Amino acid sequence: MKKIMKVRGKETHYLDYGSSDAPAVLFLHGFPESSLLWNEVALVVQKAGYRAIAPDLPGFGQSVAFDEPSTWERYMEFLSDFVAELSIEQFHLVTHDWGVLIGTRWACTHSLQLRSLVISDATFSPDYVWHKDAQIIRSPGEGEQWVAFLQNKPVFDGFMKKSIPNMSQAIVEDFYKLFSDPLNEEVTLDLYRSGEMQKLEMYRGHLAEFLSLPVTIIFGEHDTYIHPEFGLKLKKEELPHASFHIIPEVGHFTPLEAPKEYGSLLTQHLNQISGFREW
Incomplete structure (x- = not known):
């Protein structure tokens, strides 16, 4: 069950598993997701002795927009506000999809708050060209039609079940809140239209310096939105110290499609870091 707290006066819902004095692992979901993307993986992390925390980003899941x-930048501000409200001084950051862009860019200026970073099914490159659906969302007129299309519940259900056949209806319903609440109507358009990749140009060739901490990159073998080659390119060109893993036979939503495999890789990542930096 999600907990609730106020962040800048807005109701924020989040998962919080484990002891408050255990090392913290913070999970950031992407689009069109919610904290429930991480539910099974968070329970694995809790059993391994960590505190697992995963917010519904504002406008997603049950959190108020x-x-x-x-925008991209506003979600970065939210991340600072969220960890401040929870009084978390240092944590491991685990990211997926848009959570990668938000969390990695935030990490570049807050690296002392991090013990490690996990990047899942996304890249962080000024050279990246958005996939087809994202280009539609970013286009005036077409984006509004695309959002209206997914506001149709049967259409959204079909879209998610096609992407993640083993997805529970409860998670589908939680994800759909992004489209069912009239207050969230502009969230998708604002986010994608703020996603100018040239904003990452300042990190080109220097990302490893900004992120002088352990990094793991995880991709699904059959990711049709962001191909694993982008993850390998990120490792080779920017983060040569990162470990890189491909989970076989799954697509873009690795934490949901392969929670056991993802949880195993994440636990391995966390356990290898013990002692890297003092808490």
Whole structure:
């Protein structure tokens, strides 16, 4: 069951498993997801002796949207506010999809708060060209039609079940709140239209310096949105110290499609870091 707290006066829902004095692992979901993306993996992390925390980003899941535009930068501000509200001084950061862009860019200026970073099914490159669906969302007029299309519940259900056949209906319903609540109507458009990859140009060739901490990159073998080659490119060009893993026979939503395999890789990542930096 999710907990609730106020962040800048807005109701934020989040998962919180494990002891408050255990090492913290913070999970950031992407689009069109919620904290439930991480539920099974978070329970694995809890059993391994960590505190697992996963917010519904504002406008996603059950969290209330921002009053202002839901931009990339605004979600970075939310991350700072969220960890401050929980009084978490240092943590491992685990990211997926848009959570990678939000969390990795945030980490570049807050690396002392991190023990490690996990990047899943996304890249962090000024050279990246958005996939077809994202290009539609970013296009005036077409994006509005695309969002209206997914506001149709049967269409959304079919879209998610096609992407993740083993997905429970409860998770589908939680993800759909992004489209069912009229207050969230601009969230998708704001986010994707703020996603100019040239904003990452300042990190080119220097990302390993910004992220001088352990990094693991995880991809699904059959990711049709962001191919694993982008993850390998990220490792080779920017993060040569990162470990790189491909989970066989799964697509873009690795934490949901292969929670056992993902949880095993994550536990391995966390356990190898013990002693890297003092808490």
